[in-house]
Amino acid sequence: MIRADLSDELHRRADTDRRARNRWIETGEFEGLAQIDADNTAWMKTVIAKHGWPGAALVGDQGAxxxxxxVQHADRDPEFQSQALQQLKSAVDAGDAPARHLAYLTDRVLVAAGKRQLYGTQYADDGDSLRPQPVRDPEGLDERRAAMGLDTAAAYDERMRERYPS
Structure with a gap:
């Protein structure tokens, strides 16, 4: 049974997150972003502790x-992201969350730990240009991406460079 109250709150928080990040991308203004992330992280910890991963069965597709x-934006708490990754993996295995979510969060956790990513979803801006973070087994990247429902690395790279021009 879908919990509309939980889904509505997820949507409200995600909308606030998106607006703040879009403002940062467009203007360079990031005031308040750290607090938004901290509040959302604390709240998501309680949600996951109470309900497990909030998948589609609980909060609908948009809520998921x-x-x-x-959770993807909870970068200031990599331990929480790592714990949430295990919950998300179970939800994906149960068909309650999309595999692409698992790909992105897996890469986020790996990069935060100083490791090479698997799916090529994480980029860094070194001040001169946007570049993908190092990838494990680059030859198998597109095959791994396809298995997670992602497009090719080249198509993703093109979108990233359009979205975040240097």
């Missing part, structure tokens, strides 16, 4: 998308 986004 919003939950993933909030």
């Amino acid at each position: 998308e919003d939950a993933w986004l909030l």
Whole structure:
């Protein structure tokens, strides 16, 4: 049974997150972003502790998308992201969350730990240009991406460079 109250709150929080990040991308203004992330992280910890991963069965497809986004942006708490990754993996295995969410969060956790990513979803801006973070087994990248429902690395790279021009 879908919990509309939980889904609505996820959507409200994700909308606030998206607006703040878009403002940062467009203007360079990031005031308040750290607090938004901290509040969302604390809240997501309580949600996951109480309900497990908020997948589609609990919060609907959009709610599951919003939950993933909030955890993806919990970068100041890599331990929480790592724990949430295990919950998300179980949800994906049960068909309650999309595999692409698992790909993105897996890469996020790996990069935060100083390791090479698997799916090529994480980029860095070194001040001169946007570049993908190092990838393990680059020859098998597109095959791994396809298995997770992602497009090719080249198509993703093109979108990233359009979205975040240097």
